[in-house]
Amino acid sequence: MAELADGIRRTAPRRISWRLVAIWSLAAILTCAFLFTGLRGNISFVLNLRLTQLVGMVQVGVAVAVSTVVFQTITNNRILSPSIMGLDALYLFCQTALVFALGGFGYAALDPAWKFGGEAVLMMAASAALFVPMLRRSSEMLMMILTGVVLGLLFRSLSSLLSRLIDPNDFAVLQGASFANFQPLDPALLAVGATVTVLGTLAAWRTRHTLDVVALGREAAVGLGLDWNRTVTAHLLLVACLVASATALVGPLAFLGLLVVAVAERICGTRRHAVLFPAACGVGVVMLVGAQLIGRAGFGGAVVISVIVEFVGGLVFLALLFARRRQ
């Protein structure tokens, strides 16, 4: 009997690992297609350029996927992503304030490494200042999320106020900085961002079993021996770190995280983090590289990647909703 039960329990993981292999194979195929199709002119130059872009996309895909998975688990919901913490809005506000203060030319002349570092630190400090004291006082997640929404609104209104005050040329510069963009990636920035992402992802992966327990809810998790406040605080900081590195590198990608995790969970049919992490990362890479490919093939590179991601993403999301209703 025990063997039988054991046998049943082992078939399901095998199917899941096949699905993981499928996701990552697709990611590999798309990656190759992205690198090697339509090569013209100075091949080594073009390859070099594409490779930089690819590293950026993989890094952002992974950072967004991991941060959203962790965020959803610790806040115990499936429909929020870290952008709800107002982090994206804060980033936009920083951009606007900088353009406002320095003018379009001054902004463009800023040393990107300093800008990146400053923004990352600012965003981490902001989320630490906002959310850690709240966690100390109580574990009221709803309150925290509400605060995030309100702050997001505040930052967004401040940005739109400032952008009304600047002159049209500066506004064009701002527009370029306000949408996710993979074109002008600085290799030095990439190195910093990739290091942060790799370290953050490793940290999240090490706590995958703990996160499974966190997903059971506070009381069950404490009963199983977790130090709840410490665990949640540490993971929130990790999320802030990953979001900051992704956002500072390419700009806000509000919809991507939500979508990537929903699709990954749908494909694998489990919330176990040992499966969900690799699945979500794979889906993230597939989506970003796929969107870039579509943009290059269909629109001659004229369309910004975020537009495609949000468009395709919205469609997939609707399909998921309908499919669930039919079940």
Added chain:
Amino acid sequence: MIEIEDVSFARQGTPVLQDISLSIPAGGVTALVGPNGAGKSTLLSLMARLLPLETGRISIAGKSVAHTRSDALARTVAILRQDTLVSSRLRVGELVGFGRFPHSRGRLTDEDRHLIDDALREFDLTGMADRFVETLSGGQRQRAMVAMAYCQGCDCMLLDEPLNNLDMFYARELMRILRDLADRQGKTIVIVLHDINHAATYADRIVALRDGRLVSFDRTDQVLVPERLEQIFGYRMEIATVDGQPVVLHHR
């Protein structure tokens, strides 16, 4: 086994518990009873470290609840609350397996797998090991939750109103399982109960609270007399005897 000394607790200045001191011996089933708002769940939450201890001391098997690391306590005491399960797409076998987390931190050993299979068999869940928890009925789900707490392998189990939302069949079944665990394996079980008759049938001892104070702590048959029940619940109720078992006619 469980020592509670001078425990008081207040919520926003309103006292919920006042000067509770009692010592629950190892082994057997202890029922926590009392009217709504008596502080039963609060006391259990304090024992289970779900609420921070403000004044007084609680220790379980010699481990101070306030000063022992949470993961060390998780190997001594298992708790079961009326949690709605948030994690969807969880199989019964996986859920029960979480009981091994305090021991193996999620990396299941062969011994863990063996213990999980044991727990599944003990609670008659073997055939359901592969089903998703959300497809179970309320009674089966509660049984799976108890199986998880059992799988934790602790000498002491704290349960907060586990009979809520269970029909008579499953309520009786759960109480029999708990009684059986106490008899066969010498577990110390503390359980918050609403229905005094479940306590009358299955508990060895009754802890009665009213308005945050300890009203009585005694053997079950000592508590089940009309005067003491009136002291606890505030109205007179008759006690009949059926087959030598006391039955409280609290609904008349």
